[in-house]
Each structure stands twice: as C-alpha cells, then as structure tokens.
Amino acid sequence: MQLIGLAGWSGAGKTTLLTRLIPCLGRRGVAVSTLKHAHHRFDVDTPGKDSWAHRQAGARQVLVASATRWALMTENREGPEPDLRFLLSRLSPVDLVIIEGFKRDTHPKIEVHRAANGKPWLHPEDPQIAAVASDVPPPGDLPWVPLDDVEAAADLVQRFAADAAAWRD
Template structure:
C-alpha cells in the first residue's frame, strides 16, 4: 500500500482536487482509499437513526452494515486523537491511500495552494512536501502541476507515494 498526502490551507481546493484526482487514478487501474483529517467536531451519522442513538447512548463503536456498504464509527470518549499510522491500520489494503489534511505530519505530501487564499506557502517549512499543485508557480524549485490538471497531479501522486509503513 502506497501513501501520499495533500496538504494545504482551508479553501485551497484539496477536496475539489480529490474529486477529480480519484477518478483519474481509478481509470488507470489504481485502487484508492482516502483518510481525511478534521479539525473540528464532525458527525457522519444522522440524528435520530439507530446508529446515532447507539452512539449517543454511550457505545464506543457502532458498526453499520448493509448489502451496499459498511461503516465503523468510533467515539473516542476522552481518549487521545489517533495518529495517522493508527488510522492507516484500519484500512483494507489498496494501491494508494491519499491523506487529506494532517499537514503537520511528516508523510510525503503534495502542497495544494491557491493564490486567492492569500495564505503562505507550506513547503518552505515542511521538507515532507515533495511537489506542488497550484494555480500559480511556486517560489521553490519543486515539481509542480496546475491545480486544474488532475492528470498531471495524478502523475505526481504516483511518483512521490511511498510505502504506507515506511515514513
């Protein structure tokens, strides 16, 4: 299993890029999974549904299964936030895991930068950034692709991905 991250400030276009990047990779025969980091409370469960009721009642984990999909929800209930390697250990094997966020972690990353955000570049302070996807040329001599060129970014992702357990 290989791993590459997409890191950038909020509003840079990471999720929009992923929505274009995943189909490009899948069309090349690459099995893709993603891990998304959230900096806030989030809920993927619908209030009032059975799984939500189980969780609200105090269950630490709730697994929901059907003939279409299954999902495992885990409430930390005061436990520390799991690190990226632990989250990776819960994924089924695929060819490539794309990590959205976790910009402070040391895994290899492609910086996603949008000039209109007026945010500073991340790569000068992060040696784990190996390439750039941006709507403007980066100030450093790193490989880069235009933010709207999903095929070129797919090439970068495959080129710089590393074994998931090696970083």
C-alpha cells in the same frame, strides 16, 4: 500500500483536486482509499437514528451495515486524537491512500496552493512536501503541476507515492 498527502490551507482546492484524482487514477487501474482529517467536531450519525441512540447509550463501537455499504463508528470520548499511523492501519489494503489534511503530520505530501487565498506557502517550512499543485508556479525548485491539470497531478501523485512507500513500512 503507497501513500501521499495533499496538504494546503482551507480553500486551496484539496478536495476538488482529490475528487478529480480518484476517477483519473481509477482509469489507470489504481485502487484508491482516502483518509480525511476533520478539523471540527463532526458526526456521521444523526439524532433519531438507531445507531445514534446506540452511541448515546454508551456503545464504544457501532457498526451499521446494508447491502451497499457499511460503516464502523468508534467513540473516542476519553482518549487523545488517534495518530496518522493508527488510522492508516484501520484501512483495508489498496494500491494508494491519499491523505487530505494532516498538514502538520510527518508524512510525504504534495502541497495544494491557490494564490487568491493569500495564504503563505507551506513547503518552505515543511520538508515533507515533495511537490506542488498550484494555480501559480511556486518559489523554489520543487516539481510543480498546474492545479487544473488532473492528468499531470495524477502523474505527480503516482511518482511521489511510489517514492514515499518506505515511510509506511
């Protein structure tokens, strides 16, 4: 399973780029899964649902299933936040996993940058960044594609995910 991360500050366009990359890569025959880091306390369940009541009663895991999808929720009340390798091990095999966020973790990444955000570039401080997708050319000599060129971004993702395959092993 190949993987690549998209790293950047909030508002840089990571999710927008990712939601354009998934169908583009799909048209190329690449099966994609994603792993998204949530920065805030989040919940995929809501009060009033049976699954929510199960978790509130103390169930460690709740699996909700229907004809169209299933979701496994695992409570992590006592433990530390799970690390990236553990989370990746929970995914079913696919051709490519694209990681959104986890910018401080050590894994191969493409930096997503938007000049209007006024945020600093990540790549000068992060040696794991192999390339950049941005609305302006980056400083330095990293490979770069325009942020709105999804075909070029897909080429970049495929190239660097293949080069990064050894990280997962």
